[in-house]
Amino acid sequence: MDSPLTTYLLPAALAVIMFGLGLGLTVADFRRIAACPRPVAVALVCQLVVLPGVCLGLVLAFDLSPALAVGMMLLAASPGGTMANIFSHLFGGDVALNVTLTAINSVIAVFTLPVVVNLSLDHFMSGTDEALGLRFDKTVQVFLVVLVPVAAGMLVRQRRPRFAEHSTQAVKLTAVVALIGVIVAAVVAERNNVLGYLADVGLVVLLFAAISLSIGYGATRLARGDHRQCVAACFEIGMHNTTLSMAIALSPTLLDSTRMAIPSAVYAVEMFLMAMATGFLLRRIAPPESAAAVSAGARPAAAPASPAQGKPTA
Template identity: 65%
Template structure:
């Protein structure tokens, strides 16, 4: 990726995406945590504990290079993206829970993302003392994650009609930007792409499938209702890959194209795996409805 694209376009792209997230949020979304305590705890446990452990296991199982390993852990630490809200809506999830999870995850990521990334850097690339997200770089992560969100929320509070009109165009722009970022990251490493995809493709695919599965079944195991479990499934299974790419590629942060490859590969795969998961869950809902209708029909006889 050219230095101009990485230095100017990528941070601006992420700012647009996070601003779009803010346009869909209100202070009430943060207050709503108390309405979904069990669902929130289950989903956050998946995001903060299960995913990093699963990702580390995959990194070890596939014996990835240090840079690709860090890229995978950076991906695991990235919060859910706004696309999760759309997938949740399409497949019968509780979108209000999605919005709340996205809001909380985005705030927590300011702490957890640098922490997990630095642990990964120290573990996999301990010989390079110049790489890492020190305090100044962590402050940049704070700025690119939360400041645009806060501005978007302010716009929504002051001009709700304008925010509603802009929400869809900003989402479309965000999708186009994500595609541009992925193409740019892949083009930069075109010569090595086949080798990278061979090494990290299956790991990224398994990580996506496991994320979606854990996102649904962990809440279900603690008796969270189906709609909220679907919301959790999409939130945990669809990461903010633009954030992971921005941190990996930005010259002022990690400045490592190889670390961006897992996020770029995952960013393509997640749309297919999330769609497949949605259809599986929809079929399961139909089967459950048919089973539940049998006793009712018998009772009427």
């Protein structure tokens, strides 16, 4: 995996990805938690505690190879992806809640992700020929590579809001193009093993995606969230930031493992299809007022009836 492409381009792409995330965040995103504390708390517990537990259960039940097991745990520990905001908007979710959850979870994941990955490496890789670790020095690297660019992006957003708004899409596009190049190179290098990896991890990823989406909606509903909040939590919890998890797995200064990136790559494809199907299902079960709100977002609301059109008065 060591090459100029991965050695220099991938760490730079990861930093740009996180800088782009920071450009989209403001302090107000964190303050918004006061408006809906219960859905936020439930979603964060699901994201940070329940999903890693579910993922561990699936990994053990299907007896995945050590590298794929660590890759699954890395995926589970990754925060929600920005695509969750888009799907939430399309299918009538509370997008403001999505933004709040993304902001809070992205910062918390800086601390929890290295812990989960370290524990996974110790459990699954210890004593194997492939043993490696995200030890303290690499934990610090993850912290710096993730948190510093996010903080820098937020600072730019605060000081130069107009520049931040105009450059966000360009920054994201640049990072994604660079990451795609690295992923293609990694897949080519492992082309003889890719189909085997897909066969090994495809069903596990599918089950994890389905459970994640279900937990997101169901747990928020149990916490008495309304339908729009449940939709937002469904996509936020279900759609992990696979760009981040793949970048960490492939980075030669972090995990440097194509096999650990396979679960995230498979998840990115399967989750997109499952999220679309889930979105249409959520539209069908939406209560009348929520369905009306979704429709109102797609077309102007009807003008109020004039007195002449109403019922005759006595």
